[in-house]
Amino acid sequence: MTDPRLPRYQQIRDFIARAIAHREWATGEPIPTEAELAKVHGVAIGTVRKAVDLLVSEGLVERVHGKGTFVRRPSFANSLFRFFRYSSDESETLMPGGHVQDRRRVMPPEDVRKSLQLAPNQYAIQMKRLRTLGQKVVLAEDIWLPADRFKGLLDLDPAALEPLLYPAYETLFKVLIVRAEETLSISLANASMAKILGVHEGAPLMAIERCAYDQDGRPVEWRRSHGPAAGFRYRVEVR
Numbered sequence: 001m002t003d004p005r006l007p008r009y010q011q012i013r014d015f016i017a018r019a020i021a022h023r024e025w026a027t028g029e030p031i032p033t034e035a036e037l038a039k040v041h042g043v044a045i046g047t048v049r050k051a052v053d054l055l056v057s058e059g060l061v062e063r064v065h066g067k068g069t070f071v072r073r074p075s076f077a078n079s080l081f082r083f084f085r086y087s088s089d090e091s092e093t094l095m096p097g098g099h100v101q102d103r104r105r106v107m108p109p110e111d112v113r114k115s116l117q118l119a120p121n122q123y124a125i126q127m128k129r130l131r132t133l134g135q136k137v138v139l140a141e142d143i144w145l146p147a148d149r150f151k152g153l154l155d156l157d158p159a160a161l162e163p164l165l166y167p168a169y170e171t172l173f174k175v176l177i178v179r180a181e182e183t184l185s186i187s188l189a190n191a192s193m194a195k196i197l198g199v200h201e202g203a204p205l206m207a208i209e210r211c212a213y214d215q216d217g218r219p220v221e222w223r224r225s226h227g228p229a230a231g232f233r234y235r236v237e238v239r
Helices: 008-021 034-041 045-058 110-115 166-173 191-197
Strands: 061-064 068-071 097-106 124-133 136-146 177-188 204-214 219-228
Touching: 008 034, 008 045, 034 045, 045 061, 110 219, 136 191, 166 177, 177 219, 191 219
Parallel strands: none
Antiparallel strands: 061 068, 097 124, 124 136, 136 219, 177 204, 204 219
16 A cells, blocks of 8 residues: 555556556556546646656656557566676677577476466476577576466477567467566586586576566466676666
8 A cells, every 4th residue: 555655646656556567457558648647636747747757767657659658568588688798899789599499398396386386286398498699508598387378389380489488478378478576696507507508517607587477467487597607797776
């Protein structure tokens, strides 16, 4: 519940954010106009505009000139590369390709089962994927999906899942990912991972674990990505 001591624009921001979280407006749909929100909340349009400005800066909504303000479709295409940056000799930012190496239907390990909220007898699909620049592997990913949500995935041509997975999830399986939680940690390369990433055994790696959720709040993907620690960068703005 919004703290009534907060400024009115902050309260309105919280009201809209809560409505989006409860899916009162679907991704891509417009929220009420600023005039309508001002009337509902009994405030000036400038107060509503300040609230919407906050939501725009947070990436929850986007303004489309001449059309209105819409619930923003999240994009995770570049999210890992907040942490790993790859550039050409001309300092151009490069986006690694994605290549699915292996897919299978198996019983998941306990940590994955709990993360995906699967019953003890439920199967999952495990995918191994490599992210590459040219011939060089820069990230190795272990990806898990609930098997009952992704029926037919094992029969697909791998090209249908490349270079990005989330658009394929939405198009082929009607699974729209709207948010994700990530955890960073440090590990050491075992013999297998060292060979894949082209580093020596025992080299430090950054591990990023992500659990992604659909618009109903259900976990639909768990993944762990490993990359050489030498390529890791972390930047955050503190205010």
